[in-house]
Amino acid sequence: MTAPSADKPLAGRVAAVTGSTSGIGLAIANALAEAGADVALNGFGDPAPALAAVGAAGGGATRVAFHAADLSKGPDADAWVKAVEADFGRLDILVNNAGIQHVAPIEEFPPEKWDAILAINLSSNFHTIRAAVPGMKARAWGRIIAISSAHGLVASPYKSAYVAAKHGVNGLTKTVALELAETPITCNAICPGFVLTPLVEGQIADQAKANNMPQDQVIRDIILASQPSKRFVTPESIGAMAVFLSTDAGANITGTMLSVDGGWTAR
Numbered sequence: 001m002t003a004p005s006a007d008k009p010l011a012g013r014v015a016a017v018t019g020s021t022s023g024i025g026l027a028i029a030n031a032l033a034e035a036g037a038d039v040a041l042n043g044f045g046d047p048a049p050a051l052a053a054v055g056a057a058g059g060g061a062t063r064v065a066f067h068a069a070d071l072s073k074g075p076d077a078d079a080w081v082k083a084v085e086a087d088f089g090r091l092d093i094l095v096n097n098a099g100i101q102h103v104a105p106i107e108e109f110p111p112e113k114w115d116a117i118l119a120i121n122l123s124s125n126f127h128t129i130r131a132a133v134p135g136m137k138a139r140a141w142g143r144i145i146a147i148s149s150a151h152g153l154v155a156s157p158y159k160s161a162y163v164a165a166k167h168g169v170n171g172l173t174k175t176v177a178l179e180l181a182e183t184p185i186t187c188n189a190i191c192p193g194f195v196l197t198p199l200v201e202g203q204i205a206d207q208a209k210a211n212n213m214p215q216d217q218v219i220r221d222i223i224l225a226s227q228p229s230k231r232f233v234t235p236e237s238i239g240a241m242a243v244f245l246s247t248d249a250g251a252n253i254t255g256t257m258l259s260v261d262g263g264w265t266a267r
Contacts, residue, residue, distance in 0.1 A: 001013075002036070004036065005036075007036075008035060009035055009036065009243075009247045009248070010032060010035040010036045010037040010093070010243065010246055010247065011036035011037075012036070013036070013037045013038070013092040013093055013246070014037065014038045014039075014084070014088040014089070014090050014091055014092050014093070015029075015032045015037040015038070015039050015092065015093035015094075015095065015246070016039075016040040016042070016067075016080075016081070016084045016091055016093070016094055016095070016128075016132075017029045017032070017039065017040070017041060017042065017095040017097055018042045018043070018071055018080075018095065018096050018097050018098035018124065018128065019042065019043050019071075019097045019098030019099060020041045020042055020043055020050060020095075020097065021041060021042075021044070021045030021046065021047055021049075021066075022043065022045045022050070022197075022198065023195075023197040023198060023199070024097055024147060024192070024195055024197060024235045024238050024239075025043065025095075025097040025147075026050050026053065026054070026235075027234075027235030027236050027238060027239040028095055028097060028147070028235075028238060028239045028242045029041055029050070029054045029057075029239075030054055030057040030239060031057075031236070031239025031242060031243050032093065032095075032239070032242065032243060032246070033055075033057040033058035033062040033064065034057045034058065034059075035243045035246070035247075036058075036061075036062070037062065037092075037093060037246075038063040038064070039054050039062060039063075039064050039065075040064075040065050040066075040084040040087070040091075041054065041064065041065070041066045041067070042066070042067055042068070042080060042098070043098070047066035047068075050066070051064050051065075051066055063088070065084075065088070067080055067083045067084055067087070069083075071098050071119075071120055071124035071127075071128075072116060072119040072120045072123075073119075074123065074124075074127045077123075077124045077127035077131070078127050078128070078130070078131045081094075081128050081131035081132050082131060085135055090135065090139060091132055091135055091136070092136070092139070092141060092142060092143065093142070093143045093145070093246045094128060094132045094142075094143070094144050094145070095145045095146075095147065096124065096128055096129070096144075096145070096146045096169075097147040098120055098121075098124060099117075099120060099121045099147070099162075099165075100116060100117055100120050100121065101117070101159070101162050101199055101203075102117060102161065102162070103158045103159055103203070104158055105157075105158055106160050109161065114160070114161045117162055117165055118161060118164070118165050118168075121162065121165035121166065121169065122164075122165040122166075122168040122169055122172070125146055125169055125172055126172060129144055129172075129176055129187075132144070133176075133180070136183075136185045137183060137185065140183070140184050141184050141185065142180075142183075142184070142185035142186070143185070143186055143245060143246045143250070144173075144176060144185065144186065144187040144188075145187075145188055145189070145190065145242050145245055145246070146169050146170075146172070146173050146187075146188070146189040146190070147189075147190055147238065148166050148169045148170055148173070148189040148190065148191045148257065149162070149166040149192060150191050150192065150193045150226075150259065150261040150264045150265055151163045151166045151167075152166030152169055152170040152189065152191050153167075153170070153191055153257060153259070153265050154265055156226070169189060170189050170191075170257055173187050173188060173189040173255065173257070174255045177254040177255030177256075178255060180254070181254060181255075184251070186245070186250060186251065186252075186253060186254040187254055187255065188245055188250075188255070188256050188257075188258060189256070189257050189258065190238055190241050190242065190245075190258050190260060191257050191258060191259045191260065191265070192233045192238055192260045192261060193226075193227045193233050193259075193260065193262050193264045194223055194224060194227055194232055194233065195233045195234070195238065196232040196234075196235075197235065200223070200232075203223065204218050204219060204223060224262075226264050227261060227263065227264050228263035228264065228266070228267075229262030229263055230262070231262055233260050233261065237260060241258060241260060245258075
């Protein structure tokens with residue numbers, strides 16, 4: 001394994017990031033590549049631009065690959081981990097980022113949307129962790145990171161499935177951390193507030209239309225109403241946090257929910 005260095009602290013490590021063809025997942029993949037890790041991507045978007053971006057972030061020294069999988073299906077999520085291990089020879093850093101959203105009052109919430117959100121946002125974490133832990137134990141090193149949400153700590157109306165799933169992710173994170181506490185494997189969750197991603201941009205447009213107001217007013221008075229900083233979290237800051245947790249500096253941080261939310265959950 002390539003020895004890490006000050007500018008490449010993750011050299012020799014292999015990272016796998018779900019939902020990484022765009023948005024937060026791609027920013028995390030880029031940050032891990034910049035830190036020297038080889039990176040396995042996954043997602044429903046066109047993989048070509050993501051492969052090029054992560055390869056460039058790694059300065060040409062990072063190996064990057066894409067493995068397709070429908071993470072809403074347990075066997076596919078399990079097979080994805082096994083494919084990464086077979087292709088790269090190991091899996092050291094698992095970042096569960098894939099997620100979807102739907103907003104509706106509970107009495108109008110479509111059951112199929114509930115099932116899909118729980119499958120992708122929560123159950124896929126269980127399946128990938130279950131598949132990755134044996135190899136991490138055998139190699140006596142590992143980092144498991146969930147991209148949860150401020151909604152894993154507090155609730156908002158009309159997001160029953162998302163809030164339930166993210167609370168579940170945080171509970172799963174704590175449980176796995178306790179089970180692995182005596183091993184060199186950590187398990188943590190990053191809980192962002194609102195990040196300006198295509199998913200959130202869609203919510204802004206929908207809210208502007210529904211409330212007949214300009215988008216900048218929607219951002220301040222509706223989207224960021226609960227975020228005291230009134231600033232979106234950047235995807236790059238989430239990537240930097242994932243890198244930190246993956247280095248030796250994060251070796252004794254486990255079972256923790258790390259809020260990056262502009263003060264949202266300080267209230």
